[in-house]
Amino acid sequence: xxxxxxxxxxxxxxxxxxxxxxxxxxxxxxxxxxxxxxxxxxxxxxxxxxxxxxxxxxxxxxxxxxxxxxxxxxxxxxxxxxxxxxxxxxxxxxxxxxxxxxxxxxxxxxxxxxxxxxxxxxxxxxxxxxxxxxxxxxxxxxxxxxxxxxxxxxxxxxxxxxxxxxxxxxxxxxxxxxxxxxxxxxxxxxxxxxxxxxxxxxxxxxxxxxxxxxxxxxxxxxxxxxxxxxxxxxxxxxxxxxxxxxxxxxxxxxxxxxxxxxxxxxxxxxxxxxxxxxxxxxxxxxxxxxxxxxxxxxxxxxxxxxxxxxxxxxxxxxxxxxxxxxxxxxxxxxxxxxxxxxxxxxxxxxxxxxxxxxxxxxxxxxxxxxxxxxxxxxxxxxxxxxxxxxxxxxxxxxxxxxxxxxxxxxxxx
Amino acid sequence: xxxxxxxxxxxxxxxxxxxxxxxxxxxxxxxxxxxxxxxxxxxxxxxxxxxxxxxxxxxxxxxxxxxxxxxxxxxxxxxxxxxxxxxxxxxxxxxxxxxxxxxxxxxxxxxxxxxxxxxxxxxxxxxxxxxxxxxxxxxxxxxxxxxxxxxxxxxxxxxxxxxxxxxxxxxxxxxxxxxxxxxxxxxxxxxxxxxxxxxxxxxxxxxxxxxxxxxxxxxxxxxxxxxxxxxxxxxxxxxxxxxxxxxxxxxxxxxxxxxxxxxxxxxxxxxxxxxxxxxxxxxxxxxxxxxxxxxxxxxxxxxxxxx
Ligand SMILES: Cc1ncc(C[n+]2csc(CCOP(=O)(O)OP(=O)(O)O)c2C)c(N)n1
Ligand code: SF4
Ligand SMILES: [Mg+2]
Numbered sequence: 147x148x149x150x151x152x153x154x155x156x157x158x159x160x161x162x163x164x165x166x167x168x169x170x171x172x173x174x175x176x177x178x179x180x181x182x183x184x185x186x187x188x189x190x191x192x193x194x195x196x197x198x199x200x201x202x203x204x205x206x207x208x209x210x211x212x213x214x215x216x217x218x219x220x221x222x223x224x225x226x227x228x229x230x231x232x233x234x235x236x237x238x239x240x241x242x243x244x245x246x247x248x249x250x251x252x253x254x255x256x257x258x259x260x261x262x263x264x265x266x267x268x269x270x271x272x273x274x275x276x277x278x279x280x281x282x283x284x285x286x287x288x289x290x291x292x293x294x295x296x297x298x299x300x301x302x303x304x305x306x307x308x309x310x311x312x313x314x315x316x317x318x319x320x321x322x323x324x325x326x327x328x329x330x331x332x333x334x335x336x337x338x339x340x341x342x343x344x345x346x347x348x349x350x351x352x353x354x355x356x357x358x359x360x361x362x363x364x365x366x367x368x369x370x371x372x373x374x375x376x377x378x379x380x381x382x383x384x385x386x387x388x389x390x391x392x393x394x395x396x397x398x399x400x401x402x403x404x405x406x407x408x409x410x411x412x413x414x415x416x417x418x419x420x421x422x423x424x425x426x427x428x429x430x431x432x433x434x435x436x437x438x439x440x441x442x443x444x445x446x447x448x449x450x451x452x453x454x455x456x457x458x459x460x461x462x463x464x465x466x467x468x469x470x471x472x473x474x475x476x477x478x479x480x481x482x483x484x485x486x487x488x489x490x491x492x493x494x495x496x497x498x499x500x501x502x503x504x505x506x507x508x509x510x511x512x513x514x515x516x517x518x519x520x521x522x523x524x525x526x527x528x529x530x531x532x533x534x535x536x537x538x539x540x541x542x543x544x545x546x547x548x549x550x551x552x553x554x555x556x557x558x559x
Numbered sequence: 560x561x562x563x564x565x566x567x568x569x570x571x572x573x574x575x576x577x578x579x580x581x582x583x584x585x586x587x588x589x590x591x592x593x594x595x596x597x598x599x600x601x602x603x604x605x606x607x608x609x610x611x612x613x614x615x616x617x618x619x620x621x622x623x624x625x626x627x628x629x630x631x632x633x634x635x636x637x638x639x640x641x642x643x644x645x646x647x648x649x650x651x652x653x654x655x656x657x658x659x660x661x662x663x664x665x666x667x668x669x670x671x672x673x674x675x676x677x678x679x680x681x682x683x684x685x686x687x688x689x690x691x692x693x694x695x696x697x698x699x700x701x702x703x704x705x706x707x708x709x710x711x712x713x714x715x716x717x718x719x720x721x722x723x724x725x726x727x728x729x730x731x732x733x734x735x736x737x738x739x740x741x742x743x744x745x746x747x748x749x750x751x752x753x754x755x756x757x758x759x760x761x762x763x764x765x766x767x768x769x770x771x772x773x774x775x776x777x778x779x780x781x782x783x784x785x786x787x788x789x790x791x792x793x794x795x796x797x798x799x800x801x802x803x804x805x806x807x808x809x810x811x812x813x814x815x816x817x818x819x820x821x822x823x824x825x826x827x828x829x830x831x832x833x834x835x836x837x838x839x840x841x842x843x844x845x846x847x848x849x850x851x852x853x854x855x856x857x858x859x860x861x862x863x864x865x866x
Contacts, residue, residue, distance in 0.1 A: 168651050171644065197651060199643065202685030206640030209633055209682075213609070213644025216631060219651050221644075235634055346629045346645060347662045348605045353630040356619040363621055 152324040154317030155180035157285040158224065158250045158310065160324075161292020163194050164332035165248070168219035168339075170198040171210040176262050177314035178226040178252040185222075204233035211247055212240030215307075216354050218341030220296070221247035226314060227254035227268045234271065240307060241276025242371065243355050245344060246299035247307050248292060249277065253416070254314040255503040263504025264314035266415060266468040269444075270476045276371050278308040278378050279444040281415045283401075285322040288312045290389065290397055291442070293327070296336045297385040303377040305342075313417040315504060327393055335392055378446045399448040402455055404430060405437035409460040410519050412512070413439045415477060418467060418501050425512030436516060441477075449484040456481075457490035461523040463515045465534075467501040474531045475499050494522045500534035507534055567760045574600040580625030584617045588789025590780030590796055591615065591698030593753030595669070598696060598775070601763040604628040606665045607645060611638040611679055613671035614705045615698065629664065636678040639686035642666045642693045665694060665767075672699040675776070676712035676734050687743040687772040694766055695774045700781035701733070708784035712736075715804075716856075717849055719836045720784070727849070728839060736776060741810040746771030748810040749818075752778045754796025758807050758818055765811070778805045786835025798830040803857045806864070816866055824861065827854050 152160065158181050162170070170189075172182040188194035201207040204225050215221045225233065230251055240247075251272070255265045269279065278298060280291045288310065295308040312318060327335075346352055358364050382399050390396040403423050405411060412422045419440040429436045439455055441448060456462060466475025473479065478497040485491040498515055500507045511534050522529050567573060579599045585592040591614065599606075604627035610616055612635035619630050633641040646666045652658035670679055675697035683695065702708040702720050709722040712734040723729040740748045746769045751759040759777075766773040780796050782789040799805035800819060804827055807819040828850055831837040840846045840853075 169644075169647055197647060199647060199689065201640055201643065202681055202688075205634075206637045206643070206682050206685060209637035209640035210644035210647070213631065213633070213641040214648035214651075215644075217645045217648035217652075219648040236637065239634055346607045346631075346649070346664055347658070348628075348664055349662060351604065351627060351629045353619050353624045353626065355632045356621045356624065356630065357616055357632060358621045 149323035149325050151321040152285055152289075152326075153180065153319055153321050154282075154285045154288050154312045155252065155319070156184050157289040157324050158292055158312065159184035159188070160326055161289045161310070162222040162248070163188060164289075164327060164329060165222070165293055165296045165336045166195075166220065166333055167222040168196050169214045169221045170196060171207045171214070171221070171223050172198055172200050173204050173207045173225065173229060175204075175226045175229040177254060177318040178224045178229070178250070180318065181224040181250060181252070204229040205236055208233040208236035208240055208249070211249070212236065212243055212245045215240070215245035215247045216243055216344045216346070218339075218345035220339040222250075223247070224250040224252070226252040227256055230268045230272060231256065234275070237272055237275040237277060239355070242367070244305045244371070244374070245307055246305050248295045248299060248310060249307060250292065250310045250312070252312055252314045252318045261503045262314070264316055265502045265504065266466075269309065269311045270468045270470070272309065273445065273476070276306060276375065278304070278306055278375060278446065280308065280310050281442055281444055282310065282312045282317065283417045283419050283440060285317060285320070286324045286395065287397060288317065289324055289326070290393070290395055293332055293336055294382075294385055294389055294397065298378060298382055300339060301381045301385070302342070303381050304374050306371065306374055306378070311416065316417040325395075331392065335389065375446045379443070379448060379450075382443060397442060399441070399443040400451045400455060401440040401442060403438040403440070405439060405455060407435060408437035409435040410516060410523070411437050411439050411456065411459055411462045412515070413441075413462060413464045413477065413481060414467075415441060415444065416467065418465075418507060421507055421509075422465070422512060425509055428509065429513065429516055434516060447480060447484065452481065452484050453488055456485060456492055457488070459492040461494035461496065461519040462492045463496050463498055463519050465498045465500050465507070465515070469499055469502060478531070493526060494519065494528050496522055496529050497531035498534055499531065567757065567764060570757060573756055573760055578604060578627055583625050584620070585614065586781075586783045586789065588782040588792040589614070590753055590792045591671075591700055591777065593792065594698060594751060594759065594777040594779060595696070597753055597756050597759050598763050598777075599626075601760055602665060602667065602694070602767065605663070606667050607631060608667050608669050609633060609638045609641040609645065611635050611668075611670035611674040612705065613674060614700070615669055615671070616705070635674050637682045638668045638670055638674070638679065639682040639691070639693070639695065642668050643686055643689065643691055646692055666692070668693060668695040670695075670697055671704060672697060672701060672713035673703045673711040675699070676736050680739070683740070684743060687740070687745045687774075690771055692770045693772060695772070697736070697776045698779040699776055700779040700784055702784050704781055704784050708781070717837065717840065717853065719839065726839065728836070737808070737810070740774045741815065743772070744813065745774055746811075747773040749774070750776050750778070750806060750808055752796045752800060752805055752807070754780075754793045755800055755807060755819070761818070762809060765809075784836075786838075787833055791833060795830065795833050798825065798833065801825045802827045802830040803861050804830050806860065817864055820864065827857050
């Protein structure tokens with residue numbers, strides 16, 4: 147099969163097209179907009195069936211997505227950053243409706259300060275809402291994960307919406323060679339949408355999303371949703387195995403790169419993990435016993451696999467591309483939660499924050515993290531969490547501040 | 560389905576069997592529920608009600624519902640967008656031949672004034688601008704009732720609410736949602752009140768025959784929020800019309816027509832004095848200046864009415 151150069155955004159659009167989506171409620175936001183423009187173009191030209199409607203906000207967009215999915219059609223939508231947060235009330239709401247549909251989020255740092263560039267605080271904010279989350283590191287993965295996401299969302303053991311996450315700019319606007327599955331093969335893999343009881347018909351009236359009185363029914367429905375999300379772990383393994391058998395591409399819940407004998411591991415999400423992969427190769431060349439773990443599923447959180455893959459290592463560096471104010475890196479906390487009390491848990495799990503607002507993580511910084519990790523393992527003392535930030539950067543910021551002060555003083559003179 | 564005949568002329572033509580179940584947790588004498596009963600009798604069960612946060616959210620509490628048709632609770636701001644998703648999905652299924660005509664539904668948004676006049680206005684504007692084929696019913700109890708009747712964009716001047724308890728009540732003025740909606744040129748905008756069931760029935764019958772955005776505002780006397788005895792709801796509703804406080808009108812084919820021009824309008828104080836929220840206009844001293852202002856506003860409105 148031949149490969150085509152596609153951006154991450156167009157890969158996501160291909161995923162939606164090949165999944166045969168019926169309905170696309172939309173709203174523009176950088177860096178996601180190319181997805182809905184691509185779909186709109188295909189629908190307008192007749193290359194793709196389906197209906198695209200631009201709502202007046204992401205809050206409405208997700209409401210419409212949920213409304214259509216509860217009526218029994220296959221739905222796709224996409225957003226980024228401020229849009230994801232604007233929709234937050236409805237993310238929780240439609241997940242509670244148990245509506246299966248797919249939302250692509252193109253990660254972008256959150257305001258303030260306002261920026262267009264990528265990090266994971268937006269998607270982390272949606273961590274607890276009930277949407278499942280698949281994190282991608284390549285354009286091929288974006289397309290494939292969109293197909294996987296429909297299977298996952300619509301599986302009777304799950305029945306929850308799924309977010310496919312890709313990084314703004316680094317994936318959204320980067321062209322990579324992508325194998326576009328044949329339409330019939332993709333359709334065969336995804337299958338027809340069976341709305342089951344999520345439908346409104348005159349002869350079979352339904353009350354959906356009704357209120358509850360008291361904590362008991364509330365707890366019941368909330369816990370059911372949690373259990374459904376957990377079911378996603380084994381369901382994901384099944385469908386990704388089927389995907390791999392059908393298309394020859396393997397997308398495990400946790401990608402393990404050169405981890406077999408590794409004493410040290412980096413743990414990262416998303417496209418920046420490809421930088422870590424590169425660093426692992428260089429470090430291996432230099433004699434290091436090091437590898438990389440990249441969870442693709444963040445919700446449900448593949449705790450068992452991670453525990454197994456992390457067991458017996460000397461040290462682990464978790465690199466979070468997000469920052470929970472007053473706490474630190476979210477993935478680091480999640481991982482510690484999975485490891486605590488486990489007899490073979492690594493003695494050192496260090497936290498690094500990097501890549502905020504699209505800031506690069508250089509090869510040197512990966513080497514430095516590896517050094518820190520080895521030192522920590524040797525001394526048995528876990529270093530405090532660290533922001534990846536250089537002296538030069540700080541000097542540049544100080545320079546800008548000096549300029550700002552100078553300008554203000556001149557104005558006031 | 561009942562009430563499909565466009566033949567309601569007299570009270571005795573109104574549907575005599577009622578579709579909406581009883582035993583809901585609404586307050587006794589709820590004017591919103593009264594209007595909904597009357598509307599539902601005519602719209603019938605081939606409907607899906609898309610609800611926003613408010614008193615009516617408690618109509619359907621797991622595992623009960625008074626509706627014979629369908630229901631979806633959304634959130635406070637976005638029920639018109641929920642209606643958009645449902646309507647679009649039904650249309651997609653219709654086009655594909657997967658939904659026979661007899662399985663199709665009227666999509667009906669049901670919200671309070673807080674959602675309609677404020678938080679949900681952007682979503683409503685969007686739905687109208689997209690010419691969504693839906694019915695919107697706003698039951699207007701002139702405040703955020705479910706949270707304890709704080710003032711909203713629909714609260715009338717001088718009314719006391721939980722957040723306007725001062726000597727002069729609410730300082731603002733009721734927003735003209737009818738005109739805001741009509742400015743979008745939807746298929747229909749109408750005002751109704753449960754206490755005038757014939758006028759209401761005519762309008763809902765009209766709405767049922769049309770397609771596109773069909774917008775209804777029902778003034779909803781609210782014993783709990785307006786502070787009066789529940790037995791007075793119908794009387795207060797009638798007074799709202801007879802004093803000219805609540806004009807019954809419709810916007811259709813680009814024109815506004817009053818469906819009831821009250822002859823020999825009663826003084827507005829006949830309406831105001833029935834409700835505790837306006838008691839400060841009468842005691843300990845009569846506030847003649849404020850009463851005159853309120854009367855003058857109503858007079859000025861009707862002075863401008865020609866049809
Ligand atoms: C986003 C959001 N903010 C606030 C609320 C709290 N809330 C629930 S009902 C309600 C009042 C709604 O007022 P209205 O639309 O007039 O309906 P009513 O309660 O009067 O029936 C409010 C403020 C909410 N549910 N959602
Ligand atoms: S508070 Fe008012 S609107 Fe709400 S249920 Fe009671 S009477 Fe009806
Ligand atoms: Mg209200």
